[in-house]
Amino acid sequence: MTGLWTAIRGPAGALLAALLLGFLVVLAVSDDPLLSYRQLLFASFASGANFALYLNRAMPLILIGLGVALSFRAGLFNVGGEGQLYAGAIACAAVGIGLPHLPAPLLPLAAVIASALAGAAWAWWPGALKLWLGVDEVVTTLMGNFVALLATNFLVTGVLRDPAAYGATSRLLPASSWLPAIPGLPNATIGLPVAVLLAVLGWVVLFRTVWGAGLRAAGSNLRFAEAVGIRARRDVLSAMALSGALAGLAGGLYVLGIGHRFEQNFSPGFGLMALTVALLARLHPLGLIATSLIFALLLNGAAYMQIATDVPRSLVDVLTGLLVLLMTVEPGRRFRRAVTS
Amino acid sequence: MQPRLQLRDIGKRFGATVAIERIDLTVAVASVHAVCGENGAGKSTLMNILAGVHLPDRGEIVIDGARVAIPDPAAARRLGIGMVHQHFTLVPSMTVAENTFLGRQPRRFGLLTDVAAMRVRAAALNERYGFGLDVRAPVATLSVGQRQRAEILKALALDSPRILILDEPTAVLTPREADELLRVVRTLRDGGTSVLFITHKLREAIAVSDNVTVIRDGRSILHRPTAGASEAEIAVAMVGRDVVPPQRGAPPVLTTRGGLSLHDVTVTAPGGRRRLDSITLSVRPGEILGIAGVDGNGQSELAEAVAGLLPVQAGRIMLDGRDVTRASARARRDRGLGFIPEDRLDRGLSPGLPVAENLALSLYRAARLARFGVVSLRARDRFARDLLRRFDIRGGGAGVPAGTLSGGNMQKIVVARELARRPKLLLVAQPTRGIDIGAGEFVHRQLLDAAGRDCAILLISSELSEVLSLADRIGVLFGGRLVGVVDRAAATEARIGAMMSTGRPA
Numbered sequence: 103m104t105g106l107w108t109a110i111r112g113p114a115g116a117l118l119a120a121l122l123l124g125f126l127v128v129l130a131v132s133d134d135p136l137l138s139y140r141q142l143l144f145a146s147f148a149s150g151a152n153f154a155l156y157l158n159r160a161m162p163l164i165l166i167g168l169g170v171a172l173s174f175r176a177g178l179f180n181v182g183g184e185g186q187l188y189a190g191a192i193a194c195a196a197v198g199i200g201l202p203h204l205p206a207p208l209l210p211l212a213a214v215i216a217s218a219l220a221g222a223a224w225a226w227w228p229g230a231l232k233l234w235l236g237v238d239e240v241v242t243t244l245m246g247n248f249v250a251l252l253a254t255n256f257l258v259t260g261v262l263r264d265p266a267a268y269g270a271t272s273r274l275l276p277a278s279s280w281l282p283a284i285p286g287l288p289n290a291t292i293g294l295p296v297a298v299l300l301a302v303l304g305w306v307v308l309f310r311t312v313w314g315a316g317l318r319a320a321g322s323n324l325r326f327a328e329a330v331g332i333r334a335r336r337d338v339l340s341a342m343a344l345s346g347a348l349a350g351l352a353g354g355l356y357v358l359g360i361g362h363r364f365e366q367n368f369s370p371g372f373g374l375m376a377l378t379v380a381l382l383a384r385l386h387p388l389g390l391i392a393t394s395l396i397f398a399l400l401l402n403g404a405a406y407m408q409i410a411t412d413v414p415r416s417l418v419d420v421l422t423g424l425l426v427l428l429m430t431v432e433p434g435r436r437f438r439r440a441v442t443s
Numbered sequence: 444m445q446p447r448l449q450l451r452d453i454g455k456r457f458g459a460t461v462a463i464e465r466i467d468l469t470v471a472v473a474s475v476h477a478v479c480g481e482n483g484a485g486k487s488t489l490m491n492i493l494a495g496v497h498l499p500d501r502g503e504i505v506i507d508g509a510r511v512a513i514p515d516p517a518a519a520r521r522l523g524i525g526m527v528h529q530h531f532t533l534v535p536s537m538t539v540a541e542n543t544f545l546g547r548q549p550r551r552f553g554l555l556t557d558v559a560a561m562r563v564r565a566a567a568l569n570e571r572y573g574f575g576l577d578v579r580a581p582v583a584t585l586s587v588g589q590r591q592r593a594e595i596l597k598a599l600a601l602d603s604p605r606i607l608i609l610d611e612p613t614a615v616l617t618p619r620e621a622d623e624l625l626r627v628v629r630t631l632r633d634g635g636t637s638v639l640f641i642t643h644k645l646r647e648a649i650a651v652s653d654n655v656t657v658i659r660d661g662r663s664i665l666h667r668p669t670a671g672a673s674e675a676e677i678a679v680a681m682v683g684r685d686v687v688p689p690q691r692g693a694p695p696v697l698t699t700r701g702g703l704s705l706h707d708v709t710v711t712a713p714g715g716r717r718r719l720d721s722i723t724l725s726v727r728p729g730e731i732l733g734i735a736g737v738d739g740n741g742q743s744e745l746a747e748a749v750a751g752l753l754p755v756q757a758g759r760i761m762l763d764g765r766d767v768t769r770a771s772a773r774a775r776r777d778r779g780l781g782f783i784p785e786d787r788l789d790r791g792l793s794p795g796l797p798v799a800e801n802l803a804l805s806l807y808r809a810a811r812l813a814r815f816g817v818v819s820l821r822a823r824d825r826f827a828r829d830l831l832r833r834f835d836i837r838g839g840g841a842g843v844p845a846g847t848l849s850g851g852n853m854q855k856i857v858v859a860r861e862l863a864r865r866p867k868l869l870l871v872a873q874p875t876r877g878i879d880i881g882a883g884e885f886v887h888r889q890l891l892d893a894a895g896r897d898c899a900i901l902l903i904s905s906e907l908s909e910v911l912s913l914a915d916r917i918g919v920l921f922g923g924r925l926v927g928v929v930d931r932a933a934a935t936e937a938r939i940g941a942m943m944s945t946g947r948p949a
């Protein structure tokens with residue numbers, strides 16, 4: 103119990119402090135600061151529709167964040183969640199549109215698998231380049247984001263484009279591929295419960311399996327892991343692919359459950375935010391569920407705040423920045439301990 | 444005369460661990476003060492307090508008569524205190540000069556690093572202490588001995604070095620490098636610096652110091668002038684009992700086949716230089732083959748090649764009757780290989796992971812700590828606690844990060860894990876590096892016991908005394924070649940020493 107408290111008191115304190123500082127900002131710019139904050143924090147619970155939207159926004163954060171946690175724990179810094187998300191979404195849309203005659207249970211299944219595979223592939227090559235040639239994976243995964251974004255733009259304005267639609271979106275996927283909703287919440291897809299389940303599973307794999315123990319060892323000291331006979335490189339590369347698969351899956355679930363088509367630039371920056379979410383949770387899969395729900399709340403609430411008051415939604419970026427800043431206070435202290443032994 | 448440094452009633456705990464119970468220490472001006480004590484006694488912690496890395500919970504520090512506070516490393520530097528840490532702290536990709544002034548570079552226009560001035564000042568220091576370093580060379584290209592000197596250069600790059608702390612500076616040095624270092628220490632002392640010298644090699648402590656303090660369980664329990672002190676006296680004070688180094692008995696009767704054999708094993712560096720040159724040797728079950736030699740003559744490559752971590756270009760490696768030349772490290776371990784690497788922080792453990800995970804890693808299957816790939820935390824922690832007890836590993840329980848343990852206790856983690864595998868072949872490199880004599884005696888006994896259980900042991904060590912007291916046969920590595928293998932009965936320190944320095948059988 104005290105262990106849990108020491109684990110969360112840092113992030114919880116940072117979060118509270120960021121909200122307080124953010125309030126000072128709102129005080130300075132807004133005529134009605136209280137209303138702004140009320141919208142930001144509570145509008146997501148005002149109606150079933152708002153709540154559903156909120157849950158939908160949390161899903162990609164959890165899945166991409168889980169991927170981030172996995173890859174970082176394995177010692178590779180996959181910052182390409184955004185690109186892998188797009189790769190998964192476009193693959194899902196392509197399968198859905200390309201194989202409309204597949205029977206009902208098979209079509210979404212095939213689409214989901216395609217999205218995971220596409221995301222995995224998009225994370226695999228930077229991992230392989232890193233392990234074989236020493237190419238910095240931060241650079242390659244980051245570049246991969248741009249390539250994926252532009253390539254999907256190209257596809258969605260070309261072959262996959264819905265000629266009847268106004269914007270650059272793909273044709274609608276057959277309804278037989280759509281995900282069911284959470285019972286009682288018609289607009290919330292089952293994407294979120296799936297993501298939560300996977301996060302719990304991710305925790306088990308990382309902290310309760312032999313494979314996870316080897317992976318974390320490889321991530322913290324690759325040469326040590328090799329010396330004790332862990333197939334470290336192979337495991338790390340698998341983790342990288344898995345990390346991409348989770349982001350790709352987020353894209354797939356988004357298309358099947360929320361958009362029902364691929365929309366150009368559909369992500370409001372889930373990839374980057376998931377990075378913050380995962381780091382805030384100290385790369386812990388269970389903590390990540392909580393931080394994702396908090397961030398999705400801010401992300402969603404900001405939209406209502408912008409509508410109802412004079413505070414722009416970019417306040418979220420201010421809050422995110424503050425949080426990152428406040429969270430980095432801790433590692434400095436840790437460094438001093440590391441030098442001592 | 445007023446002492447240079449007085450520590451009075453210092454106390455320090457980390458959470459529940461008491462690192463320093465109560466320590467008093469007085470160091471004279473221009474003297475070398477040896478600090479000895481078991482692993483985890485609190486030596487490094489005490490020195491880190493002086494260097495501003497840790498804050499003491501209690502007590503006072505008096506330097507040249509003035510009471511001081513040392514809240515951070517910068518404050519320590521301003522007071523003229525330099526420290527060389529137990530483990531290397533240099534940045535490998537930076538040059539010696541850059542490392543020397545890391546974080547306090549001379550500035551031009553208050554902003555840009557004045558590279559020229561930095562080089563000149565580093566070169567001047569290097570000149571003054573006669574270190575013979577190339578200050579423009581990246582640290583990655585230096586030998587271990589040179590790195591150690593670069594560390595000292597960094598510690599001395601103060602305006603007025605009053606106190607220099609050396610935390611086990613000779614642990615990784617060759618005998619010649621160590622002698623060289625002792626010479627430097629004496630020069631510094633004659634120049635007026637007070638040197639605090641931590642070592643587990645009591646011979647060195649006696650050779651170089653003017654005074655000695657022994658610390659046990661976080662208390663200073665013996666202060667005396669070094670003149671007239673014996674190794675045995677210090678050892679008894681440290682450990683609290685007589686230390687009897689175990690000796691290998693009569694050579695075993697070798698009946699069974701198996702063990703390890705190498706035939707013409709050659710390892711070539713990318714440039715084409717031979718790191719190992721046609722090594723042929725064999726170790727039978729129950730036998731201990733010692734490999735002596737000055738560090739850097741192929742020891743690391745030999746260990747890595749046998750462990751399966753370095754590909755060999757020619758030759759054959761047989762393990763327990765099977766050709767494993769191309770087998771992975773994992774496959775070799777599955778065939779009964781245990782490996783205690785030379786550098787615990789490099790290949791031996793992961794400092795960030797808890798002790799229990801470091802102990803259990805690679806043993807989950809063999810020790811039945813997991814079922815269908817799922818770890819049983821109960822079984823794992825029980826297993827870890829059992830090893831901690833059996834190997835007397837101190838410094839917190841199974842749950843603390845391994846990196847917070849003292850250097851010697853980290854080494855014991857590696858030894859414990861590898862012996863717990865009950866290996867058929869134990870590959871051991873520098874097993875007692877940085878561990879105290881009591882623990883060293885313990886590790887030696889463990890190795891002898893393992894040999895008694897028919898384990899074949901390949902013992903690579905640059906401590907000649909270690910090889911001489913444990914091995915049945917002794918080979919010498921010189922320039923990547925194995926020069927002669929001598930039976931212990933015929934091996935004397937002089938003879939092996941001659942082989943080590945000439946590279947010819949004697």
Ligand SMILES: Nc1ncnc2c1ncn2[C@@H]1O[C@H](COP(=O)(O)OP(=O)(O)OP(=O)(O)O)[C@@H](O)[C@H]1O
Nearest residue numbers: 457462482483484485486487488838847849850851
């Ligand atoms: N940062 C830390 N956090 C928790 N415990 C620590 C930390 N640093 C040291 N300790 C504990 O304090 C005790 C003293 O450790 P210290 O490193 O001072 O020993 P030492 O005398 O230098 O031993 P060695 O000869 O093995 O280097 C040990 O029990 C160690 O586990």
Ligand SMILES: [Mg+2]
Nearest residue numbers: 487529849850
């Ligand atoms: Mg120490």
